[in-house]
Amino acid sequence: MVDKILLAHGSGGKLAHDLVEKSFVKALANPLLDKLDDSAVFDVSGKLAFTTDSYVVSPIFFPGGDIGKLAVCGTVNDLATSGAKPLYLSLSFIIEEGLSFRELEKIVASVREACGEARVKIVTGDTKVVTRGSADKLFINTAGVGVIPEGIDISGSNAKPRDKVILNGAIGDHGIAVVSKREGLSFATKLKSDCAPLGGLVADMLKASPSIHALRDPTRGGLASSLNELAQQSSVSIRIEEKKIPVREEVLAACEMLGFDPLYVANEGKMIAIVPPEDADKVLKTIRQNKYGRDAAIIGEVTGEKVGRVVMKTVLGSHRIVDMLTGDLLPRIC
């Protein structure tokens, strides 16, 4: 028995068939997937949301998750940002030859676990194996569909002046957890990635207020970049208060050491909600009752001045611009 993935596992022959059967279909079994047709066939009714994302995180295992959990949560959360109830996902693996079966199985198990929690099914998939060096261990692509309930109209271009900006918890956990395990940079921290499927949280929020204007999950580029996108898409300005943004002490410390600003560090379990002022307290209360929203806070509001800008009131009471992330985050040299 080979304990590593070989090129032959992606060839379409017997080994490939075995890999799909034993490693994927068995673990992720459901009636739609079990049919093993080239496309999944299912009924849906209502307005559909459709999204896709690719996952290339390094390292593939990090505190609080792995690339499998991330691939499910990321796509579920992208669906949730349009208010959709996530339903079905596709799952494509691009595997670098030499990945161990043990690692692959661990990742498929966390895909299964995340799907269970998010109440979504993997209904179709694909596997390719590439030569050493053509990928870094494992890349995953997922696409997903979900149904948007009647009466929901959520878009990044819907933010209106006076709306409140709500965030469901502390920022920067994912980025710092991943970086803490990165080769050449590793440091000890108890911090875990916040990687989580937020479909349930968004469903609760929509029950509290069906008139939520915009939702966004601040992943790469962090809170700052997502707020800038929202401000530009909606042609409004967003004012936030530094004091109200939850950040863990460990994240602050790691950011100091690495020369990062937590506002730009990636999250995988955070949601920004732009909510009409009259519904803000109700939505906040609902978020706080969810396990992914205990530390939720109203961090600012939408205004009509200086369109497309994000301005932050600092802890000292002064104001400064919060721009988009430019380039990669790099550590300081002195």
Add this chain to the structure above:
Amino acid sequence: MKYITEFRSSELGEGLISRIQQCSQKPARFMEFCGGHTVTIFRYGIRQLLPPTIEMVSGPGCPICVTANADLDKAIALSQIPGVIITTFGDMLKVPGSRSSLEKAKAEGAEVQTVYSTMDALDIAEANRDRSVVFLGIGFETTAPTIAASILQAEERGIKNYHVLSLHKVCPPVIKALLDSGEVELQGLVCPGHVSAIIGSHPWEFIAQEYGIPCVISGFEPLDVLQCVEMLTEQVEKGESRVEIAYKRGVRPEGNIMALKLMERVFEPSPALWRGMGEIAGSGLKIRSEYQRFDAEADFDIKTEPAVEHKGCICGDILRGVKTPADCKLFGKACTPENPVGPCMVSTEGSCSAYYLYGDGHGG
């Protein structure tokens, strides 16, 4: 005590600001030497909070920014020599030299690896014995001891293919040059925190004594900077000029003796080229002849074309504190963090980058 949130406290900040406002009567211009301080000042909007009597100007304390094009060209030329692996801190990649950058050289096939510590560069050399690994030694007194340590380690571990291009600079001579030029008149100096953690407070004494300028060594949190401004203001109002340490948790008057000894053992003072200021005597660190085999300049035949400056770029003037990014025609138009023309836009500690990211300091 966690050393972060305490130094970002709103309440203590308000107290310091009101003390500065009450104390400040005479007009005063303070220079924050260090780019790290510039970032704190912009990130926390500190200029807005100071009374109109106090003006803050940014100084030349950003090691990437002050690296001259001629030196950047040398690093890029080294990357073109077959068999050479360049190792560098990440910030250097994007900095444009006269004609290219390390990032572009890398895209065209040069081997350039980003490291987070000089010891990583040493490991790369050990793993690639058939190649020459050159570390770009750019930085002030803060990084120089770690590079000295890497050279001593290389010797101990018998790693013969490790080299350093020493472009290190030391801080006190450039301040002297700046003050002697008469271009900027200062009533106070916010002295660098990390540099002083190595060299201590004594090397700044000449500024207080010979030039009559108050000096306070500051940390990098917003309350550190406010406390430093308060201490400078107090000296100005009392007509005193002394060197004080506000950053007591990081700096001792004698500095870090062990780090200083390491530096002294491996390096000797030399002239160095500073962007915007030209050559300044005694402001560089050259590898001593005993360790010449680790010196990239001695070991390689580095050929460069004459350096040219970026047209329209006023980084040099900005580094001397005589102009601000707002005075630059390229700022925010031809020169942005994505497509930087000058180094002050590239480095996270550069003035142009701080202006661009955080606004003009007046709340956007």
